[in-house]
Amino acid sequence: MRRALRLPIGVIALTALLASPTLSTSRGGSAAPADPGRLRACGTSLCAGDGTPFLWRGVTAFRLADLVADGRDDEARAFVAWASRQGFTVLRVLAMNHGWIDLAPEEGRRALPRVFALAREKGLYVQVVALAGTARPEFARDAFLREQVRAVADLCAQAVNCVLEIANEPYHSTQADLDEDSRLATLNKEIPPQVLAAWGAAPPRTFDAATGGEYLVAHIPRGGDRWDRVGLVTRLAALARESGRFVVDNEPIGAAERAHRSRRDDEPAAFFAQAAIGGLLDLGSTFHCEDCLQARVPGPVQQACADAFITGRAFGEARRAPDRQPAPAPCLSPDSPAMMAAVTATLNRRAFWQSLAVSLSAAAAIAQPRPAGSATAELADLLSLRGDEVKWLDSLTAPQQAALLSGLRTSGRPSRQVVDLLHRVLGRRERLFAYVGYPPLPNRLTACDGLIRE
């Protein structure tokens, strides 16, 4: 109690504001879903094939395919098991590279089915990066690039638990000249429609700019003040809203046993805050760490950062709209006193709460973009639209929204115009059959959803 009283009053108020009744009731589960099916875009979120919202808790595992290609199956299996126990849901894996990992494209492609199988055993998804280290002349040819993307995408299409990232940082000096939209668009044509694909992250100065793909990946700059960097996550929510696509905080600063300015961090609180904001704002979050690059179970400091990251994710996810409850974190439940004690024991408490105050304030501001009192806000309130659903009103112009609002305030039989406007808002067409376990046909049209999303 004495410690709590020393906290800034704003932090206490904010924490109370964001507290969710589910916090005291949610419990950690035992395992990820057995087979929720292929991921697909659902507006600014992702859905599993069975229609349930998918919560992206990623972890870097660049070397995983290389381990498999080298026959080091036990090491690969150990890392996947660790990631699963930890509560991660996505492994980010390179399909090729030249440099600190030498993984020939054909070897990577041969290894990928095994990678998918290992991940699937644990209920994990794999985000495959098709192109990495392509600056070498033999790779920097259109024919090769197309063939590599096509081959990896085909493998991805055969595996239910795969999503694609065409290129790791297309602008990077280790890549062929990939940072032209037209070139990436050409490569994108090689990808079968059922495979969810992002093109790659935008350069650091424009990290929150939309690139191509069905979902977006963003790499937040690693320089500057730690807490400023954490606060940048909120800009990804704006990116999601503006682009209408799901955004992953894909490769933030990594954890390491010792901090390295602008490259690695060892402060668990920062990882907690970064993941909490991501969870709160319905972004994907990926944990990046030195050992994770090697697909190796991390050392103790990195482990503490990973624990804080997962706990932060669960903390943020638990405070989202009620219809988007978090998936259970297998070993880390945010409401577990023992867990919180274990995590906070490793934290710099002052920095921890400071980061929360700063970042959650920013997140709360982002989460309420509509000005109160506008027709949009009133309609959203009248129709009980929650979270992303408020965007359904964008299908109406301002005069139409005013007409609908007026109609809804009028008693008696509504006019045909009012019913048509209401239908346009609520008659959304996105099938969410709970039992569908097969790849969805994009844009297939059915009638039941929209308001009646169950």
Added chain:
Amino acid sequence: MASSESDADLCVLGGGIAGMLVAERALARGRRVLIVERGSPLTVQQRLAQRSHDDPLAFNRSPHRVAHEPPPVGPRIRWDRDYPYWPVYSLGGCTNHFFGNMPRFHPSHFDQPAFAGGVARRWPLAYAELEPYYLEAEQRLAIAGSSTRPPFPGKFAYPLPPHRLCPSDRACQTLFGEQSVVEVPSVRPSRAVGTRPPCCGSNACHLCPVDSKGTALNTIYPQIRDRATIETGWLATELHCRARRVEGVTLVDAKGRTRRIVARDVVVACNGVDSCLLLQRSATVPKLPSLGLYFMDHPLIQIAIAGTGVDARPGYGDSAQTGMFMPFFERTSRELPVSMLGEIRSGSLSQPSGDLMRDLITRDTLGDTLERPGTGTFRERFSDAWRSTLDLWFLVEPQPLASQTLGIDRIEPTGQCIPKIAIRYPTYFGRCVTEVLAFVRSRLRKGTVRHVGSIPTSFHWLGTTRMAATAGDGCVDATLRHHELENLYVLSTSVFPSASSANPTLTLAALALRLGNQLGK
């Protein structure tokens, strides 16, 4: 004209389910078979990629819209002035596109006396003669259905278990009695068949995203493609007849090249419209009096039931449609002279324009919810109301009338024959609507029933080369052989003398197997 002597015993014109089944059966009996298909061999992947069944060849243009009178009763909705003739011209035909319901005809439907001033005919074969072929067809096509609770007494042995009745079906049972609903026999599999997964229930059967639904292409074609000669992209434009035999068939391809083929027997297995058109456009085919007359299609009555308090959960079920509504299926069970088969829609397809059945119901429900304030938020009240809505369609048995005709409107330079169709809603259609509404209202304790609208077509084209005992009454005999051409057979729904209210594909498949046995002798 190029001429090619075919060494086939049997030439089948049309690579749909009927053509492929008759070919398979004839091949099994040692016959050499040539299949000529006007469409392209589009794969599932190609159709999915182009998001349609459109065939690229110039003579396969579809759909065609024919002016049509609005329905005699009820609200006007989309298609109330259109009769859309919408064939699928690609290898596999309409099974690529259809919904997959495969009920048998009721035995009484083969024994139609004249009714309502019409000239309906008994079929020249009885249900009992066709029952073994129904059984075979159900096995061959891996139909999912209930053998223990079939729609009428008889032999039933479906190879797959039925789909579980969905909440909307069970709501109907609650309201109308358990016997009112039976599981619809369906070619959408209830469990995996070979490489085909069970039906995903995504309501996208017209373009099945996982190729689960059984089609001619994924079920029969793999068994015959290496044993039969299959020529795609060739349109049959004329049958050449002399001395009571077909001596040759002229084919044209998309580049305008023509060739002529010959075979010992010829089976016209185009769809229910094009089979008749081919006979009509062939100058030397005898024009029997019934050719092109008695055109039939199943008009649809759509009704919505709302406010029953029963949780129907539209949109949820094992498959796109799982239940058939039976009270009107047996013709003699009601006052009306015709049969009606009810389909309980568990979540109809819709379009962005939002003007299909479920949209109309949704609009009504929105209006009702706004008009009647109650406790709870608008969203809660609307969701409750919406969940208790039921969406029923009734296929009405049409009347075979000589005034309902199919003819040639024009022949395009590509060789495609554009049909001219004269068809009306039956004179008893209004009574059918009244009867359905009265029946439903009489069994509702609360709630409302609305006639949402009517549609003139179920895309079932029947009757214009009908089967009859004599050449004066029909074009083909009970064996499907042309009355005046000893080696010409017609195998399409155009041979049906009457229409039942059941979906026609299974009956056509049974006829195909029967004809295949006969031609294999």
